[in-house]
Amino acid sequence: SITKERTEVILQGTSSLDPNDPTAVWEEFEFKCKPGDLRRRPCLISPYHYRLDWLMWFAAFQTYEQNEWIIHLAGKLLAQEEETLSLLATNPFAGREPP
Secondary structure, eight states, rough: OSSSSOOOOOEEEESSSSSSSSSEEEEEEEEEEOOTTTTTTTOOOOOOOHHHHHHHHTTTSSSGGTTHHHHHHHHHHTTTTTHHTTTTOTTTTTTTTTO
């Protein structure tokens, strides 16, 4: 069945020295086919899905304790690991200091 509402996991980073600062600017890591920027054309692929995007969809139905791989993914994004970044559509910190 398909639900009427869809919860999404969004991964963001900031270059702010204090992430709790209300003026901190948070930037989103965009995935190749996961819903995100409403101005972006929807991704159409068939017959398969991008695995990471698919896993992110199911992760939204559970807690991070049930999906420990998300913690590892966030760590790899913080470390700017090229292999992991290649799975994403955009890296908002490309050419800059890591978040």
